[in-house]
Amino acid sequence: MDTSKPVVVLCSGPSARKISKLSSAYVCTVNLCSIYAERTDFWVINDANFLKYFSESKLKTISNLILPEYPHSVLPDDYKPSKDFPYTKVIQHLPSSLSIHTFDLKKIKTGTSGGSALWWLRNQGFKNFILLGMDPSGGRHKEIPGMMANSKAIVTQQCSKPERYKKHFNNEIAKILKNSCNACRLLIPEEAIVDDELVQSIQFNGYTEVQL
DSSP, rough: OTTTSSSEESSSSOOOOOOOSSSSSEEHHHHGGGBBSSSSEEESSEEEEEEEEHHHHHHHTTEEEEESOOOOOTTBBBBOOOOTTTTTSTTTTSSSTTTEEEOHHHHHSSSSHHHHHHHHHHHHHOOEEESSSTTTTTOTTTTTTTTTTTTEEOOOOOOOOOHHHHHHHHHHHHHHHHTEEEEEEEETTOOOOOOOHHHHHHOOOEEEEEEE
């Protein structure tokens, strides 16, 4: 990994946008957001129920899976992890081309997959992040599906508790700055696609927002 490159972190908020295959940055997606990425370098989840959504062909466009040692949502009607279901039991159907990395979810103390992604990336040495779909107001992009914890049901509704997302967003930005990293929240038109030209135009300096 070239940690001098920025990482585009794609979450499922309303400002999520499609990402072309990039050479100037890595692409990190959370949960089911890889549907908006032509190529995914890092796929981060907290809940195991996301692992059976993508087709085999889509999984082959993903290089690395990052998940907890004991993922959430491994049992029916319970989102909590189980000591009887380590990550090795929930990845057996995945293609061997997918490299697996794990982390201790209790250790990092975050309440979102986006938070897990940023923690793991910082822990690898990355310093510059472009945030897409990580919105302090909450909500969900209409074309990116989600799943309730401990369920296979697909959900598309907006966030019912936006204050929760604002708190998590502010916490993650504070962690980025505390660790001497930079983040640019990118706000671009719905039809726009993130490409190398756009990535290379971004200047990193603490926390910024760029609206085009």
